[in-house]
Structure formats: structure tokens, C-alpha cells
Amino acid sequence: MSTFDAKIEALRIRRDIESIALTLWANASGLDRSMLVSKVVDRRLVLLVAQVEDHQRLAAFRAARQAGHVYSETSDVLHGRTRGARFGAVQIGEWDKDLQRLRSFISETPAIPQSLMKDAERSYNQEDS
Template structure:
């Protein structure tokens, strides 16, 4: 397998990892009754922030923003919109670190507190 193909496989692996984190974070926070199609991945990555303590929130938000950027870039690569056919190792290495940071953050976050709405204000 040539280097360009290896890089695309690495990018695909990152994209799948981002989709898994987004889906599991959404499920953990929202607890949907049925499993729906996993779309809006970039938006669902924000659910990783649920339960992050206030003093850590800005740093956590930066991790999520970087992960959202990586998700967009992986899309560009996978759909052939990015001019680079053979991504440099440094770029993919950086993306892998961002995804690892996101995974670590997702493991530290806790479920949002569920509140019951009584309808009274």
C-alpha cells in the first residue's frame, strides 16, 4: 500500500473514531428511546461537553472545536475536495492527537443531570 493510501486509511479511522465519540456522547446525554441515523456529527460532538466542570469548560471547548475542525477536514479528504492527495505525516499525526484528546475528554465527562419538567414556571 502506498503512502497516500495509508494516509487515507488513517484519515478514515479518525473519522470513524469521531463519529463513535459523537454518537456515544449524544446517547449518553439524551438517552434516546430509539436509535436514529447518526448524522450531524459535528454538532453532536458538543455533547462531549456535558458535565464538564466550569473551571475546565473553556479548555474542553477548545478540544471539541479542534475535533470539529478535524471532522470537517476528514470529510474534505474522504470526498477528494482537499488539494492534497498525500497528506503529510505531521498533519495526520496532529489530527490523531486531537482525536485522542477528545476521547480522553469524553471519558472524563459525566451524564447531564436529568430534570423532570412539571409544566409549572
């Protein structure tokens, strides 16, 4: 896998984690637009714990925390903060496993309204400015 292809895959994983975090926040809060800043993705992921059965909570918490870590790592890759670090198909495979583990706790992910996604994109773009 080329570095370019690996970065595209990292972007896909990052986008999926953001989408899950936004959905968890929407389910828990009723779509408070003030929380659509990507810096809170890892905190929103922990909302997964409230949406699973008692016997699944510890595993869901671990999956959410690991997904937050993956989110941070993809950010480092996509923003060029990984000079000299080994990055490629093996890392993408590990991140995909973590993403699938996170998804395994979500029985049904509702569609995110397009207007909400546009607001999230605007917030994200303002963050980079």
C-alpha cells in the same frame, strides 16, 4: 507514509470522532435514532461540555470544536475534495493529537450497541445516495 496509508488513517480518525459523537449523544439523549446522521457530528461533539467539570468546560469546548474541524477535513480528504493539497503523516499526526485531546475529557466511553452502529451506517449510506 503513502497517500493510501494516510487516507486509511484519516478514515480511522473520522470513525473514532463519529463514535465519540454518537456516545455523547447517547449519554445526553437516550439514543434518539433520528439524530444518527453524520451531518450533526460537530454539533453532538459540543455535548462534551455538559459532561465535564466546570473548570474543564472551556478546554472541552475547544477540543470538541477542533475535533469537528478535523472531522470536516477528513471528509474532504476521503471524498477527494483536496486536490493539490498537502496531506500525509504530518497532518495525520496533528489530527491524532486533536483526537487524543478530545478523548482526554471522556472518562469512560460506553460501548455502542451493534444495532445502533448498523442504523448509523445505514443513515450514512443513504446520505451518500
